Amino acid sequence: MQVKEFKPLIVAFCCNWCSYAGADLAGNNRLNYPAEVKIIRVPCSCRVNPMFILRAFQRGADGVILCGCHPGDCHYTSGNYYTRRRMAMLFSMLDFLGIERERTRVEWVSAAEGAKFSAVMTDFAATVKALGENKRLEDLRCKK
């Protein structure tokens, strides 16, 4: 029997003004990033509340990454500063509950950083792949 290769499902929340544009630039420049990465565009990184992250895991994500403008560059001035605190606390709590800390990440990617976007996604996908399937935050009812 052939063992199917594990392909992680990755959800990337990208803010409209920087990171989503960064992803666009990566595309325009013909830079690859793994096909497992599914991008969800949000108005600002601080739009993402902890429930979004948990929901993504529930619906089958193996890793969740949140990308926003670099601190200081948020389109709404301070949104990503709140994101930074919020996610630091959330990630620490997930770790406290015994959930692998490599499954979540925050990266700042500007609209000019197509190459960074591609590199970040490639690296994150590889990390999550090495971790294997998300078992600790899975919802069996959502399994296909």
Next chain:
Amino acid sequence: MQKVSQQQLIDKAVSLLADGTVSCVLGWTKGEFDYDITPALFTDEASLRQGFVWNDFCGANFSKYLVAKTRKCEGKILVFLKPCDTYSFNQLLTEHRFDREKVYAVGIPCEGMADIDKVKAICGDGISSIDCNGEKMAVQTIYEDAPVQVDASSVLAERCINCKSKKHVAYDELMGDEGDVIDSARFDEVAKLEAMTPDERFTFWQNELSRCIRCNACRDACPACTCEVCVFNNPKSGVENKSPANSFEEKMFHIIRAFHVAGRCTDCGECSRVCPQNIPLHLLNRKFIKDMNECYGEYQAGAEVGSRAPLVNYTTDDLEPGEVFNGRDSDA
């Protein structure tokens, strides 16, 4: 035994009612048993003398009740606040949840509240009455002729063993001392968990959280949870009132509950007290408090009115989310 007696509180309430300072009194009254004290609203002397109770089982934090009661009652409400209750009181004022003008707060000293489960562990079931007025607690069960004498210090609730402060941070009038902030070992349990491996932590929480029956008592009792419409009541949220379908929902409920009060939780311990399943919810709250203290500087919710909680604040050089793990064992 409490420093201020039940009689003194009743007399105080009666005199404040009589001179018109207040029009009603928020107090404790006996429930089904001597130890399941419940909150009650008194409006006249007779009912106060008959029903008002103050003893080692008056754990209920009244601050939250003020949100609803100040809207209903004409005139001022008298409320008795233990030191830890005053923090919740301030926190609610910070969030503009009730009108300070409509409350007359009397600070009362607290010697710590008893945990009925600990009493039962010593005396067994079938408790018919408990007298907290003597040096020791006299527990009468239906099986014994004479009451069992229990040392109050041996049945102290967890939150009172780790009491963070005996200081009243808000009051109109004090009965007894203002009190002091005290050193407590309240983060020790959290640190112990942090020192475990992720697998051990996962197993620990799996064991604890799988007992949750989603009664929502932890949310209902919490003085920080005062939203009129809670996310857990929203049928569209997928996490509305219902028992958790699986371990994901358990974790989601608990992460979100704790997160919603992060930075606003005063560590009053009501959530753990009311949990019928004895889930150590305070560990989740304290984890957030400990992390915020370490990452963003010491902060005590409710210590003063108007202070800005860490999660609605920032500095431009905060640490990055990935950096919260720096210096911690990277055993993951």
